[in-house]
Amino acid sequence: MSGIDTLPPLREVISDHGLTARKSLGQNFLLDLNLTAKIARSAGDLTECDVLEIGPGPGGLTRGLLAEGARHVLAIEKDARCLAALAEIAAAYPGRLEVIEGDALAIDPLTHLTPPIKIAANLPYNVGTELLVRWLTPPTWPPFWETLTLMFQREVAERIVAQPGSKAYGRLAILAQWRTEAKIALSLPPQAFTPPPKVSSAVVHLAALKEPRYPADPKTLERVVAKAFNQRRKMLRAALKGLAPDLEDRLIASGIQPTDRAETVSLEQFCALARNVKAG
Template sequence: MTDLPPIREVIARHGLSASKALGQNFLLDEQLLGRIAALPGDLSGKAVLEIGPGPGGLTRAALRAGARVTAIEMDRRCLPALAELGEAFPGQLTVIEGDAMKLDHADIMRGEPFAVLSNLPYNVGTALFVRWLSGEAWPPAWTSLTLMFQREVAERIVAEPGSGAYGRLAVLAQWRSTARLAMKVHRSAFTPPPKVMSAVVHVTPAVMPEGVSARVIERISESAFGQRRKMLRQSLKGVPGALEALSRLGIDETRRAETLSVGEFTELARRLTG
């Protein structure tokens, strides 16, 4: 079933408006939505998790691609519009009313591998992203993350050492995953237009380096970039064994966190993993 009314018409009929409090910005361009839904590859018959579908613009693009979508939405105003979409694609859409930050996503997906495809609400996007990247279990339950962020956040995820955007997000996204900026999206594509530009990031799991604890690299990156203007000898002095590990690795403790490569953070974490 592909003969659906324009998203703008759905929004008007249900009296919907984007909630600033929920970080909503609706995408209406169906060609653009189709391009985003194509980024994870062939979705036919695949399980997809979507956070904050709103009126269902990206949802319908995924459904048209043949995906089986589980959508988590906490704005009950949007539920009738999503219910109509479920009727148009029988058996393909499951809608869960709730807060994605409080739910176990792997449990919701019943242990099945799934792709995450979402125009993330701005107010929870980074927190959800860090959550998906964290934890010792690897490979993760998700097979890919295709996520819309504010462009500034997207650039931080794919940043290289030495750049102003490079920080904790880059380390977490790159030490055991591959992250790329897949598409830039102009603010005018949204209703209402946000004050900033946006971009879509695509992340896929890579091989986890042996002998490295996720908990350790998370702590190191948090400490190092929590005081990014200070030298490592100052920012990491609260991490037991960190300064000794820097010395053993031949990393000058007068360097700053933004100069360390993802590989150097990984080696430092390996030395501290016990």
């Protein structure tokens, strides 16, 4: 019996179901149920929420979310080997866990969820950033989710919360901080996982703002930021060449010097530049 429910410890579950982590699926299992419960708590009050979980694996975080009172958990799992272990959790929490086998990049979860919705996941390393960018760039804002509580490699987590002037500052920081309040909630050493990854991990909590921090057209902002950071070592007058015929004037009008580099430009300045570029 584990400390958070009447189900067996995760090591026993993994052994019973032959669940060795697969590198091809970006799997690193978190076995300490005290830690998974701590991650679930960092998502806030779950009692009135549906929760979307991607890549539950043997169900450590799933059990944490349910034990913390999540109204309904929708778990999307690509690895069919994990389904039997997840079925045991569903039986222990009747009517509160739904498991879908498939690729999270290809499944629309909204038909299975009722707002308010939170997303919590120990994301597979190979799709984590792509999923985050999708959640941050929906066609309309605010998004279907209220908060994201996501585990990443520490390096990716630092890129999400990075400030101008740091090496980690880039496109991911702009996308995240424009529309959310982002913070690192928890850090985890490699030894917390089976098998231990080569890098440390961190849990990032992102709360959706009702409106973006500064006005800007999303597609224009994405285009400007992607172009600026694609050649981050170049001055912006060179990195953004071709963006507008009178580029230097638009940079100056946005409070940016043409000789500045992307990593020194604030979110507010990028939004001003996106408005000036959009203005034609």
